Amino acid sequence: MFITFEGGEGAGKTTIxxxxxxxxxxxGYHVMTTREPGGIPIAEKIRDIILDKKNSIMDARTEALLxxxxxxxxxxxxxxxxxxxxxxxxxxxxxxxxLAYQGVARGLGVEAVFQINQFAIADQMPDLTxxxxxxxxxxxxxxxxxxxxxxxxxxxxSLQFHNQVYQAYQQLLLKFPERIERIDANFDIIEVExxxxxxxxxxxx
Numbered sequence: 001m002f003i004t005f006e007g008g009e010g011a012g013k014t015t016i017x018x019x020x021x022x023x024x025x026x027x028g029y030h031v032m033t034t035r036e037p038g039g040i041p042i043a044e045k046i047r048d049i050i051l052d053k054k055n056s057i058m059d060a061r062t063e064a065l066l067x068x069x070x071x072x073x074x075x076x077x078x079x080x081x082x083x084x085x086x087x088x089x090x091x092x093x094x095x096x097x098x099l100a101y102q103g104v105a106r107g108l109g110v111e112a113v114f115q116i117n118q119f120a121i122a123d124q125m126p127d128l129t130x131x132x133x134x135x136x137x138x139x140x141x142x143x144x145x146x147x148x149x150x151x152x153x154x155x156x157x158s159l160q161f162h163n164q165v166y167q168a169y170q171q172l173l174l175k176f177p178e179r180i181e182r183i184d185a186n187f188d189i190i191e192v193e194x195x196x197x198x199x200x201x202x203x204x205x
Contacts, residue, residue, distance in 0.1 A: 002083055002124070003200060004094040007132035008165050009154060010139030010146075011185045012192060016132070017090050019193050020200065024088060029204075032082045035092035037070035040077050046070040051152035058153075060106040064113055067098050072120040080124065088204075094126055096172055096180070101154070104168035105161050126179065128203045130196050131169055134185040136162035 005013040014035075021033045037047040049055060050066050071094070082089050095117045103113035136159060173180050181199045185192055 001088045001128070001204060002079065002091070002126045003088065003203075004091045004096070004126040004129045005132065006093060006096045006100075006129055006169065006180075007185065008134065008136050008139050008162055008169070010142035011132035011134045012142070012189065013130070013132045013185075014092050015189065016193050016196055017092055019189075020197055021090050023193075023197065024200070030085070030087040031090060032078075032087050033090045033092075034074070034078055036074060036094055036097065037067055039074045039079075039091075042077075043070035043074045051154065053153050053156060055153060056156075060102060060108055063106065064098060064102040064108055064116055067102065068116045068120040071095070071098075071117065075121055075124055091126075094129070095121060096129060096131075096169070099172060100165045100168035104171070105157075105164040110168075110171075128200065129176070129180045130183050130199060131173060131180050132183050132185040132192070132196075133169070136166050138186065 005017050007013045017033060021031045024031045036043070037050055038044045046066050046069060050058075050063060050070075079089050079091065095114075098113050098117055099110050102108050103110035140159070140162065173182055183192060183195050183199070187195075
């Protein structure tokens with residue numbers, strides 16, 4: 001089972017992912033956690049380039065291609081082998097992030113970015129995607145209050161940019177209703193985790 005976690009900055013998806021991984025492992029499931037961009041050495045190096053605050057002049061198409069390149073290597077080196085062994089893969093971001101951030105917020109077009117990524121993933125779409133829904137202003141406030149979180153290039157974008165990302169995710173919910181499940185991320189962490197857990201268990205049964 002390939003399950004991806006999506007949402008804007010500060011939605012809490014990363015925290016919930018690791019809490020759910022521990023919970024599922026305790027129940028006897030074989031779980032692997034990973035993230036995008038990253039998860040393996042090559043992709044982590046690409047991540048450093050993409051998120052480096054000094055790379056503010058990066059072209060939008062360059063950014064999209066770098067994400068797709070990191071995604072390809074991560075998929076063939078880590079995700080597919082885990083799925084082949086029957087593991088549950090919990091991945092922090094995947095193709096929907098590119099569709100929202102580069103396709104809509106960067107203005108490249110959802111279909112154009114989807115085609116780039118189709119070449120990268122060769123039809124390996126997630127079985128389930130959890131979208132952690134929180135308004136950008138609230139998510140960014142969480143980031144501001146979390147001193148332990150690393151600040152990256154995307155955190156420096158305007159509120160308008162993050163609003164476009166948020167609207168893009170709403171469009172993706174309508175585009176892929178059979179795959180993407182909405183999780184209201186405005187509640188406390190225990191309730192958000194419970195909602196996400198129930199969505200995953202329903203898919204596993």
